[in-house]
Structure formats: structure tokens, C-alpha cells
Amino acid sequence: MPLNFSDIPEVVIDYVRERFAVANAKVTRTLEAQPSMYEETLDHLLVMELTASPRVFFAAEQIGLSIESHWLGSRWMYGRWEIADIAFFITLRQRGRLEARKLALLQTKRLYSKEIDVAELEDADYRIGIGRLADRIDPQVPLSQPRWFSFDADSVYGAMRAGHEQVQRIDAYMGERDLPVYYGLYNPPVLPFRAAYPQAPDAVPHPNEIGCRVIPAPTVHAALDALPFGQHPSFQDLTLAAPLDGADERSRQGWRIETFIADEVLRCRQGSLFDQQRDPNLQALLYGRSAPIAAAISITIDFGSGSAE
Known part of the structure; x- marks a missing residue:
């Protein structure tokens, strides 16, 4: 009998949820401590925390699971990434043999604090490289004078931005490829939130009540359509x-990211299911010269002898 996603046992889904919850907490804690952290660095942290998950074997179920990643490169090398920052691939195998695949594409954005600006990385930053850190000769904002920063529903x-070309590109991509895209929103652990920067070394982190959330792109775009052209959406606008x-x-x-992956994607309520060995839309995503993703997370679930048979 062919495998399908309904065959995944609860213990496996629970493990995936727990690993993504750990990654969510890591990214959220970073944003809590460093309010000007680059969005790309938050992506790196999420990917690396998941990659650090050990391969596991569920003896009673005779199922093995691995989480792997691949970082495809920076924007100045491969062109500007317009569609998604991270692709999540879920692969089902039976004793190593491919049975089924799913895909979820995530475009990530971070909430900005009200007091501390975020200088987004540009192509020039990648070209300059290490000099951005080691050759700062201009006066800097003193670290010896902590200042307060905050997030609230108006952040x-x-x-x-409403009406931005990226929104149009994502809409066109979803229509052309029939692949859904989702927004992964990096938020502080709670709202409203207020803290000092730099923080005290013994600062106690907040419980992660909000953190990284996931909302379908059409829902986000509908909210953007209701805003004046060029306006940045607030947390409240996307509630x-x-x-x-x-x-x-x-x-x-939005869904917590661990809920989205474990309870929506693995349970086949969200994402794209591929039942062909060589689906043209998947092949274009993986191998096109203008592949619209910057990083990939692959979760492989391998059923052994006696599983789902």
C-alpha cells in the first residue's frame, strides 16, 4: 500500500513540532536581545537551529527522521530573491524509496522596533564583506549608554509595503506555478514589549507567546491592499x-511556525503535495537559474519494515 502523509505517527509529528518550537524560541530570543538584527541573520538562525537537530530513530514505529538544510547563496551572487526566503520540503520514504513529497514556501519579514532602526542588508554589504565589521572608523552609537526600545501593535x-513590486511578483508566481506562498513573520516574544539595549547579562527572557508566525500570502496581500500605497503594515494590520x-x-x-509545519503541512492541510517523480513546477523551483528561494530545509521521514503496510 503506498505511503501517504496520514501514515505519519503522532510521535513523529510531536518531535517535528518540538524541534521547530526550539528554533522559534532561538530566533525570537535573538530579536528580543538584538532589536536591529538583520532579517537574513534571523533566517540563518532558524535554519541552523533546525539543522542542528540530530537524526532520530523511533524504534517502536520503525521510522527514521532527519532534518537537513542548504543555503543557496546571497542576493548579489544569484540575483534578488523575490518569492521566498526559505523552502520547507517534507519527503516520505519507505526503506529509502521515495513515496511522497510536500513543499511550503516562506517569505520572511521582521517587525521593527520603534526606537532602533534596522539597516537592511544591500548588495554592497555582501561585496564589502568583512570590512563592514572590522573597518568602522566613523563614530558609533555608544554601547556604554543603554537605551530603551519597544514593540507594540503599531510597530x-x-x-x-502596500503596492510593492514583490507583492505582485509573489501573486504572479503563485498563479503561474500553482504553488502557495506563506509569510513567516518574526516578532518579539510578547506585545507590548520594552527592554534596554544593550541588555544586562543576567536578563531573563520573556516567554515566547508570539514569536515567529505564519500567514498565507493571499491573506497578507489582502491586508496590504487595504492600506495606502507605500505604507508599511503594522502588527495590528496583519492581525x-x-x-x-x-x-x-x-x-x-498566524500559526506558530511549529504548528504550521507539524499540524498544517505534515497533516496535509497546507503546502503543496507532489505525487509525481518529476513535477515540472517542483523542477523549476529546484533547478531554474532564477530559482526564487534562498535556503531550503528538508525533513525526511523514512518508514522501515512493517511501517504503514
């Missing part, structure tokens, strides 16, 4: 009228 996702999960009122801010 904005500063790299997103939904109804929760994505009826059992979780907080999902008005």
Missing part, C-alpha cells in the same frame, strides 16, 4: 479578524 514590518485555528485564539496573529 511595522519595515521591509514590506486577522478570525483565528486560523479555531482552537487557538492567538492564531489571529
Whole structure:
């Protein structure tokens, strides 16, 4: 009998949820401590934390699982990434033999604090390289004078704007390729949030009540359409009228990323399912010269003898 995603046992789904929750906490803690952290660095942290997950074997179920990653390169080398920053691939195998695949594309954006600017990385930053850190000869904002920063519901996702070309490109890509795209939104652990920067070495982190959230791109784009041209959407602007999960009122801010992967993608409620060995849309995503992703996370679930048979 062919494998399908409904054959994945709860213990495996629980493990995936826990690993993504750990990665969520890592990224959120970084944004809490370093409010001007680059979006690309937050992507790196998420990817690397997941990659550090050990390969595991569930003896009772005779199932092995691995989480791997591949970072495709910086924008100035391969062109500007317009569609998604991270692709999540879920692969089911039976004793190593490919059975089924799923894909979810994530375009990531971070919330900006009200007091401390975020200088987004540009192509020139990649070309200059290490000199950005080692050759700062101009006066800098003193670290010896801590200052306060804050986030609240009016804080904005500063790299997103109503009417921006990227929104149009994502819409066109979804229509052309029939692949859904989602926004991964990096937020502080709680809102409202206020802290000192630099923080004290013994600062106690907040519980991660909000953190990294995921919302379907059409829902985000509908919210952007309601804003004046060029306006940055706030946290409140992207808070939904109804929760994505009826059992979780907080999902008005989107699914937690661990819930999205474990309970939406693995359970086949979200993402794209590929039942062909060589789907043309998947091949274009993986091998096209203008492949629209910057990093990939692959979760392989391998069923052994006696599993799902």
C-alpha cells in the first residue's frame, strides 16, 4: 500500500513540532536581545537551529527522521530573491524509496522596533564583506549608554509595503506555478514589549507567546491592499479578524511556525503535495537559474519494515 502523509505517527509529528518550537524560541530570543538584527541573520538562525537537530530513530514505529538544510547563496551572487526566503520540503520514504513529497514556501519579514532602526542588508554589504565589521572608523552609537526600545501593535514590518513590486511578483508566481506562498513573520516574544539595549547579562527572557508566525500570502496581500500605497503594515494590520485555528485564539496573529509545519503541512492541510517523480513546477523551483528561494530545509521521514503496510 503506498505511503501517504496520514501514515505519519503522532510521535513523529510531536518531535517535528518540538524541534521547530526550539528554533522559534532561538530566533525570537535573538530579536528580543538584538532589536536591529538583520532579517537574513534571523533566517540563518532558524535554519541552523533546525539543522542542528540530530537524526532520530523511533524504534517502536520503525521510522527514521532527519532534518537537513542548504543555503543557496546571497542576493548579489544569484540575483534578488523575490518569492521566498526559505523552502520547507517534507519527503516520505519507505526503506529509502521515495513515496511522497510536500513543499511550503516562506517569505520572511521582521517587525521593527520603534526606537532602533534596522539597516537592511544591500548588495554592497555582501561585496564589502568583512570590512563592514572590522573597518568602522566613523563614530558609533555608544554601547556604554543603554537605551530603551519597544514593540507594540503599531510597530511595522519595515521591509514590506502596500503596492510593492514583490507583492505582485509573489501573486504572479503563485498563479503561474500553482504553488502557495506563506509569510513567516518574526516578532518579539510578547506585545507590548520594552527592554534596554544593550541588555544586562543576567536578563531573563520573556516567554515566547508570539514569536515567529505564519500567514498565507493571499491573506497578507489582502491586508496590504487595504492600506495606502507605500505604507508599511503594522502588527495590528496583519492581525486577522478570525483565528486560523479555531482552537487557538492567538492564531489571529498566524500559526506558530511549529504548528504550521507539524499540524498544517505534515497533516496535509497546507503546502503543496507532489505525487509525481518529476513535477515540472517542483523542477523549476529546484533547478531554474532564477530559482526564487534562498535556503531550503528538508525533513525526511523514512518508514522501515512493517511501517504503514
